Amino acid sequence: MRYLGRRLASGLAVVIGAVTLTFVLLHVAPGDPIERLLGPAVPAAQVEAQRHLLGLDRPLVSQYAAWLTRALRNDWGTSLVSGRPVAGLLARAWPFTAILVVLSLALSYGVGIVVGALQALRSRSALDTTLSVITVSLTAVPGYWLGLMLVMVFTYELRVLPAFGASGLDADYLTSWERAADALRHLVLPLLTLTLIGVGGAARFTRGAMLDIRDAAFVQAAYAKGLTPSRVARRHLLRNAAIPLVTLLGLSLPAVFSGTVFVEAVFAWPGVGRVLVEAVQARDYPVVMAATTISAILVVLGNLLADVLLTLTDPRVRTAAFSTPPPA
Amino acid sequence: MNPILADRRARFGLAVLGVFIALAVLAPLVTSGDPDTPRDIVATRFVAPLTRDLFGRFHALGTDRFGRDVWTRLVYGARVSLTVGTLAVAVAVWLGTIVGAVAGWWRGPVSTALLGLTDFALALPRVVLLLLLAALWRPGAPLVVIVLGLTGWMPVARLVHGEVRSLAARPFVESALASGARGRHVLWHHILPNAVTPVIVAAALGVGNAILLEAGLSYLGLGVQPPTPSWGNMIASGRDVLVNAPWVAIAPGVALVLVVVACTLLGDAVRDVAAGPSAKFEVRNAR
Numbered sequence: 001m002r003y004l005g006r007r008l009a010s011g012l013a014v015v016i017g018a019v020t021l022t023f024v025l026l027h028v029a030p031g032d033p034i035e036r037l038l039g040p041a042v043p044a045a046q047v048e049a050q051r052h053l054l055g056l057d058r059p060l061v062s063q064y065a066a067w068l069t070r071a072l073r074n075d076w077g078t079s080l081v082s083g084r085p086v087a088g089l090l091a092r093a094w095p096f097t098a099i100l101v102v103l104s105l106a107l108s109y110g111v112g113i114v115v116g117a118l119q120a121l122r123s124r125s126a127l128d129t130t131l132s133v134i135t136v137s138l139t140a141v142p143g144y145w146l147g148l149m150l151v152m153v154f155t156y157e158l159r160v161l162p163a164f165g166a167s168g169l170d171a172d173y174l175t176s177w178e179r180a181a182d183a184l185r186h187l188v189l190p191l192l193t194l195t196l197i198g199v200g201g202a203a204r205f206t207r208g209a210m211l212d213i214r215d216a217a218f219v220q221a222a223y224a225k226g227l228t229p230s231r232v233a234r235r236h237l238l239r240n241a242a243i244p245l246v247t248l249l250g251l252s253l254p255a256v257f258s259g260t261v262f263v264e265a266v267f268a269w270p271g272v273g274r275v276l277v278e279a280v281q282a283r284d285y286p287v288v289m290a291a292t293t294i295s296a297i298l299v300v301l302g303n304l305l306a307d308v309l310l311t312l313t314d315p316r317v318r319t320a321a322f323s324t325p326p327p328a
Numbered sequence: 329m330n331p332i333l334a335d336r337r338a339r340f341g342l343a344v345l346g347v348f349i350a351l352a353v354l355a356p357l358v359t360s361g362d363p364d365t366p367r368d369i370v371a372t373r374f375v376a377p378l379t380r381d382l383f384g385r386f387h388a389l390g391t392d393r394f395g396r397d398v399w400t401r402l403v404y405g406a407r408v409s410l411t412v413g414t415l416a417v418a419v420a421v422w423l424g425t426i427v428g429a430v431a432g433w434w435r436g437p438v439s440t441a442l443l444g445l446t447d448f449a450l451a452l453p454r455v456v457l458l459l460l461l462a463a464l465w466r467p468g469a470p471l472v473v474i475v476l477g478l479t480g481w482m483p484v485a486r487l488v489h490g491e492v493r494s495l496a497a498r499p500f501v502e503s504a505l506a507s508g509a510r511g512r513h514v515l516w517h518h519i520l521p522n523a524v525t526p527v528i529v530a531a532a533l534g535v536g537n538a539i540l541l542e543a544g545l546s547y548l549g550l551g552v553q554p555p556t557p558s559w560g561n562m563i564a565s566g567r568d569v570l571v572n573a574p575w576v577a578i579a580p581g582v583a584l585v586l587v588v589v590a591c592t593l594l595g596d597a598v599r600d601v602a603a604g605p606s607a608k609f610e611v612r613n614a615r
Contacts, residue, residue: 014448029464029465030464141581144544149577149581258453258455261456283464288460292453300451
């Protein structure tokens with residue numbers, strides 16, 4: 001418990017640090033949201049006046065303090081570009097990102113563990129080699145390119161799946177069943193892209209983890225007492241290989257989130273990644289700050305979740321010192 | 329035979345990287361014409377691969393929407409992508425080695441602070457940071473190198489820190505210190521040379537990753553700016569013409585995957601060979 005408290009405290013420090021860093025970077029960097037908002041035709045006095053109205057001419061420290069106090073009260077301000085509340089903007093966007101992240105993590109680890117285990121059990125076979133070539137290629141494919149290739153095949157050639165957005169233009173006129181089917185069809189390509197990228201890493205890791213312990217004494221003992229190979233594989237090999245996998249799962253949460261930034265850009269998926277990219281380009285300070293805060297919290301929670309899950313899967317960790325960091 | 333060359337993955341990786349590096353270096357010899365300026369946009373745009381345009385010029389990979397030869401741009405793009413990737417990793421390795429070595433060798437508040445900084449930087453969402461840094465200053469190749477270097481040094485620092493810590497307890501370090509060598513001398517001349525292999529592995533894997541990220545930033549318009557070709561902005565420029573000229577996006581993507589796979593396999597092979605004879609078994613396995 002005390003350990004958890006300490007981890008939470010250091011996680012909080014990371015979030016605050018990330019947010020502060022973002023704030024400083026945003027305001028130190030050249031470029032100004034007001035100039036972008038008003039355009040070149042507006043007189044300088046008007047720009048100054050608008051800047052004053054938004055408090056952007058105040059010292060950086062007091063701006064930061066003002067932002068922080070409002071953020072702590074869950075007031076995220078309004079978007080400089082659209083004039084709408086940031087909270088609403090992100091509340092609309094995050095379920096789209098969450099569904100992509102959660103489903104693709106579950107699918108890619110599900111498929112990746114099966115593929116990796118299969119490879120480890122049939123290591124050195126032609127099947128292992130073929131799957132190795134496929135998985136290493138999948139880890140090397142940029143998500144946005146894979147997305148484009150899938151769009152080319154499934155949208156332009158086969159004409160079976162939509163390529164852009166989360167719902168069709170006619171979604172409002174459909175019955176609820178048709179609308180659900182429409183949403184599912186829109187989900188397929190972004191989800192497939194993210195899943196395929198993730199499968200490679202998960203499979204390679206599972207294969208390595210299982211081969212690492214294949215010759216361990218406890219595995220030999222399991223065979224020696226007459227267990228069937230499939231039982232040894234499931235109960236002894238896979239269960240122990242799951243320990244590093246759990247850590248990887250937690251650590252890959254931020255990576256998957258990063259992946260969604262690019263995939264959302266390709267598929268015009270209305271998630272947090274796209275909001276963030278657009279806000280950064282428009283210097284929409286409040287939106288960038290809120291989106292960064294969310295992603296920093298997500299990363300910290302992912303790491304924390306990995307540690308907690310590790311404690312649950314590996315009883316040895318519960319008693320051991322918690323000083324060993326997870327592999328980077 | 330060199331144990332590295334005995335590994336099939338390493339041979340593949342070296343061969344692919346060798347070909348791409350040779351192409352990048354010899355770019356003017358293996359291509360014809362300027363990668364950035366077309367001759368006649370209307371007459372030469374979207375020429376299919378393996379055909380000739382109206383001027384009789386042959387295009388192995390076709391042309392893009394401005395009539396520029398995709399092969400030429402791919403080769404000049406290799407210059408940009410490989411250079412940016414390598415330099416970015418060089419920055420990351422340099423920073424990471426310094427931080428890791430200092431933190432591992434001199435214990436105390438400095439070490440604690442550096443390790444804390446490493447963990448903090450590791451916990452930041454890298455792509456968000458990349459987006460911010462790249463979007464806020466004027467995008468371009470030097471910025472991408474700095475940004476990727478500044479966000480990529482932490483794994484190297486952790487690695488070097490661990491190596492230095494374990495090497496510092498070895499007898500040869502003690503003997504060097506006992507014979508009067510200064511601490512800094514021992515660190516640079518006795519410890520760090522022994523910690524090189526894992527850093528090389530991390531660097532090989534890092535180059536692939538850096539090339540991917542550079543392409544990603546360029547794809548979003550935050551990296552290398554057109555008309556200078558980089559594989560990322562070439563893919564981006566093929567995005568809108570997927571239907572009538574798919575080769576524009578396919579070619580740089582395939583090159584990207586090949587190079588990144590080559591880096592990964594090379595890194596894997598070096599790691600397995602360095603791990604010693606006990607890992608040989610594994611090496612054979614992977615074939």
